[in-house]
Amino acid sequence: MIASDIVDHMADMSLNGANTVVEPFGLKMRIAGLNFYYGRSRALHNIDLGVRANHITALIGPSGCGKSTFIRTLNRMYELVRHTRVEGEVTLDETSIFAMDVSDLRQRVGMVFQKTNPFPKSIFENVAYGLRVKGHRKKSVLADAVEHSLKRASLWEEVEDKLHESALSLSGGQQQRLCIARALAVNPEVLLLDEPCSALDPISTAKIEALLVELKQSCTIVIVTHNMQQASRVSDYTGYFLLGELLEFDRTPTIFQNPSRKETEDYITGRFG
């Protein structure tokens, strides 16, 4: 299947239910004809992709293939970098993200980064940050939301006694779950994760993977990962990026067991990358 057909194909699936599995959810985000430029050099070539609601979409590919650049267009984080330009269309619930207020967009489409980045504040203030941005002031509202978010990120039991201690006192794995809790506090509809486990040990990684599978009940997840086992374990759909192109996109079992492109197979079987 070539990449440009995928959006149509997935739209068909959701409309007709013609596929083998009945999909109750439509597309949360659609990306069509997306090109991305750093100055004059083109980093993404004509990406077409549909992100299915309440599913986990994994993006894999070798370093420098554009998967991180791609995920950063979905919440317009690329705008922090000078001399970048986007062509094409990205929609969230059928509304162009480029027409939205950027602050609203980023509250609806949350992001967790590769390197853990808790603010040098207390655990409580870290989680409450996005709510304060939204304008919430009331202590009771903040406290409830902080507790709820920490529970969703399965961190509550570990930190409930030290909410007002510095977030930097937590371990690496706890810090990453704190960053997830921080992103969840504003109830995002989509959660983007840019290699969230690459700096974590296997136990912390397992915790975060279990968490993601649980979270897809309530939000749509896009995860960039270097770890192919991780993609195959947690995701429902997988896209393979190479040199700024989305070479293949399909259901995860198909990508891992029966890829249609030779390049994908080479990458997955470890002959390349």
Add this chain to the structure above:
Amino acid sequence: MFGLTGFCAFMSVGILFFILGYLFWQGSTSLNWAFFTELPAPVGELGGGMANAIVGSGKLLLLATLFGVPAGFLAGVYLAEFGGTIFPIVVRYTTDLLNGVPSIVMGIFAYALVVQPTHHFSAFAGGLALGIMMIPISLRSTEEFLRAVPHNLREGAVALGASKSRTIFTVVVPAAMKGIVTGTMLDLARVAGETAPLLFTSFSNRFWSPGWNHPMASLPVMIFTYAIAPYPDWHRQAWAAGFVLVAAVLVVNTISRLILSRSGYLER
């Protein structure tokens, strides 16, 4: 060559400890309780103290901080967070030049700006002279410490929908606060001993200053006045004043670092 370079290195350290040691020896023996509590004695009488100069120095430094630090801090934020390409280079080069301007010239500037139009010396003029001297270091240290804040902290805040200014003032500046405050303390310590710009701005006063708009005593000017006076008792008081000034600078520096290191908001 080893011997010569080593000797010079030893000398550089030795001179500092010689000065500190001599100051401690002369100063501490001349120091008594009256120095902190009494006004200067009239000429010809023994004893007295410099209570007014100690308070005056504190007030002048407060004024200097109010004048210099907000300007230097905000300009530093501008350079680190908003600067374009050419203007920041101009600003940096200019502030480096400003930093190199002899302190007496700063005094003349404040004299022309405040003392001449108002026709009298004032604490306000002295504070302004010291405040301008504080701007370059405040600016550069703010800029450096803000730049040292990891980029991914900014990304974390922006990804939660925070605007650029909200990100700067709720995440980046707090993360750099330890460095910025330490930089300000060092800056204060540097101008605390400045004498030349105060000689013809805040001037001096042998009594309690009636207000910010009047001449005000300060330790450095008192040291100058007392050290060149022909009375041995005044010389002893000058030593005591020098000792108190150096000790105050050291104590302020140490305390501010201690408080910050225990605040829990460690730099990353």
